[in-house]
Amino acid sequence: MRFDEKIGIIMGGASGIGKAVAQGWAARGGHAVVVDIAKEPGGDVVAGIRTAGGRATFVLCDLGNLEQIDDMVRSVAETFGRIDMLHNNAFAPWKGIDAHALIGDVSQPNWDHVLGLGLNSPFRATRETLAVMSRQGGGTIVNTCSEAAVRALPYIGPYSVAKAALTHFTKLVAREYASQGIRCNAVSPGVIDTPLIAGAPLDDEFISKIPLQRIGRPEEIANVVLFLASDLASYVTGEVVLVDGGHTL
Numbered sequence: 001m002r003f004d005e006k007i008g009i010i011m012g013g014a015s016g017i018g019k020a021v022a023q024g025w026a027a028r029g030g031h032a033v034v035v036d037i038a039k040e041p042g043g044d045v046v047a048g049i050r051t052a053g054g055r056a057t058f059v060l061c062d063l064g065n066l067e068q069i070d071d072m073v074r075s076v077a078e079t080f081g082r083i084d085m086l087h088n089n090a091f092a093p094w095k096g097i098d099a100h101a102l103i104g105d106v107s108q109p110n111w112d113h114v115l116g117l118g119l120n121s122p123f124r125a126t127r128e129t130l131a132v133m134s135r136q137g138g139g140t141i142v143n144t145c146s147e148a149a150v151r152a153l154p155y156i157g158p159y160s161v162a163k164a165a166l167t168h169f170t171k172l173v174a175r176e177y178a179s180q181g182i183r184c185n186a187v188s189p190g191v192i193d194t195p196l197i198a199g200a201p202l203d204d205e206f207i208s209k210i211p212l213q214r215i216g217r218p219e220e221i222a223n224v225v226l227f228l229a230s231d232l233a234s235y236v237t238g239e240v241v242l243v244d245g246g247h248t249l
């Protein structure tokens, strides 16, 4: 699996799953464009890739701001002349007091934040990137959904809804753009050891409900993202791959 001469945008590439994807993409010859709101960790990821002999660039962007997304995609296309892979992956939970709430208690800012980052941002980045990929005759898009997309998870309703919509969006893009040589797939992680789940109550009882008896590592999601983005998956489109240790079985 090689990505030589290919340009990949990894949204939320400063941490967790996105960081592992950026590292894996660059280790296989691709140029990783790490897009994140977190400047220092993003710069560290890029520095680490370069030290290891890979190619990477950091782009500061608040993916909650749709105009910034347009500018980011345009500037990457102008700088590198093409975009071969887009990984829609960034997310940060709502930090307000109703972060965990029944739908009847979800505030509008909570709903708007989660649907904004979880759905509007991938839509906008995809829309802008599709124009570039259509012009160049192809490309691949991989979205990070969640097991919360296949189960109606209580107390994180906006997240569950956003990720479910993103799976449908994945299939829609796949269907509409296949004729232009563009594949669109998604990965749906279970519980993965990243800063996103810091503080989550992962006790023995919870772990015992995962058939593989542990939470996952970011690299285990990245491996599937990279496979879907690669030519090895040349006949795969519109697919949403659950990578959850069997949690949803």
Ligand code: NAD
Residues within 6 Å of the ligand: 011, 012, 013, 014, 015, 016, 017, 018, 035, 036, 037, 038, 061, 062, 063, 064, 089, 090, 091, 092, 117, 144, 145, 146, 147, 188, 189, 190, 191, 192, 193, 194, 195, 196, 197
């Ligand atoms: P993470 O917190 O390690 O990484 C998320 C990255 O997104 C961070 O670098 C963060 O700075 C960036 N980000 C957040 N808001 C941003 C914004 N407004 N603009 C630009 N960048 C922003 O989390 P992770 O676990 O690696 O999550 C990656 C994806 O995986 C998310 O879409 C998440 O919903 C999904 N996911 C994670 C798990 C899990 O258990 N960790 C499970 C299912 C799905």
